[in-house]
Amino acid sequence: MNEVKTQIAEAVRLLNDIGFDIGNYHISVWGALRIVIVLVLVLAIARLGSKLARRTFSHITSLDGAQQLLGEKLVSIAVWALAILIGIDVLGISLTALTVFSGAFGLAIGFGLQKTFGNLIAGIILLMDRSIKPGDVIAVNDGKGASFGEVKKIGIRAVSVTTRDNREYLIPNENLMTQQVENWSYSSREVAINIPVGVAYGSDLELVEKLLLEAVASTPRALSFPSPGVLLSAFGPSSIDMTIVVWIDDPEAGVGNVRSDVLWKVWRLFKENGVQIPFPQQDVNIKDGAGLRVLADALNRRVAPPAQ
Known part of the structure; x- marks a missing residue:
């Protein structure tokens, strides 16, 4: 040894x-x-x-x-x-050398690493106040409009948010601290989805409401409480506009698929019960005048059969 x-x-x-x-x-x-x-x-x-x-x-x-x-x-x-x-x-x-190094390091942080340490502190604050946490569904702006995604991870520098089309956004923690964030599951996971539907004038609105609620009831992800509803939105130029209100409690699974499921069922029920969804309509009024009569005479002469 x-x-x-x-x-x-x-x-x-x-x-x-x-x-x-x-x-x-x-x-x-x-x-x-x-x-x-x-x-x-x-x-x-x-x-x-x-x-x-x-x-x-x-x-x-x-x-x-x-x-x-x-x-x-x-x-x-x-x-x-x-x-x-x-x-x-x-x-x-030595502590003297460490003091000099810490001073230089602090200066470097002030100029070059300020954002990094700001994001670190912001991430800790987000976890402490629990305003955003893993599993939450928040709105993400991708430059083309707001789309929502699920928070997968809160890291030292950024929050990882995955959207329904499997795009993963890395959002700096500091941005979520200083900007407005739409959190769909902050205090409650129940989210309302508004689905517009138009029916033809002359339709039985009580029957339409019954069919719309039947379509919602047969959708697996739609909640029975809060109960769904049907609102009469407006008397449009071509249709009576109505809105279906559907509640879900799993927004991370998407809302477009729920809207599609409900509309597919509405389409089938409307066909089975004779409820029409109208095409856009527009009335054209032609006023009689001397110019119009001259044009009509010219057209009649062009289509008239030749004399025997």
Whole structure:
């Protein structure tokens, strides 16, 4: 055992002799190797601590998803900070040098990493006040209009939102803190869907209402409470405009498929019961005049049969 220690000490001495001096500092192969070893150990310990924190909080069933994620992130930050401090202590970096480095690091944060740390703090605040949490359905603006998506993950820098067409948006946490966000499942997961339908004038509106409610009742995702409804919206130029109000409690599964399902059933029921959906209509009134009579005479002469 003593022989092994002696060999290790000799190897360290040889590696320490290979180097050069800069002022009062001696830079050697052993010094560089020790820094690499400490950095690898710090990263390994920090990653292991983060994984243990994730597994530990995932098994605490008394906390919901947002609280588990918040606890995991706070513990991970603490583990990383502790690992970095231990690494600094092992490397023997003086507090004076650390003070100078922290000042330069703070200046770098102020100019270059301000948004990154702002997003980190914003993500922690979102998890603390639980205004947005994994599983929520929020409105996302993709530049072509607002579409909704489900929050899959709240990361250190951004929130991952997946829409129904499987597009994944990475929205900076700070944007969700400073801009208006439409959360469909913040206090309740019940969402109303308005489906417009037009019927011909002369239709039996009581029968139409009965058929519309029957179509909603046969839709699997439509809720019976809050109860669906039918509203008379307007007397349009070509049809009587009505609106079906359907309630669902699973907005993450989409609303377009519910609207399509209801309309398919409405179409079949209308055909079975003789209810007509009118085409757009427009009346054209032609006033009699001298010019119109001249045109009519000219047309009659063109189509008149030749004299025998």
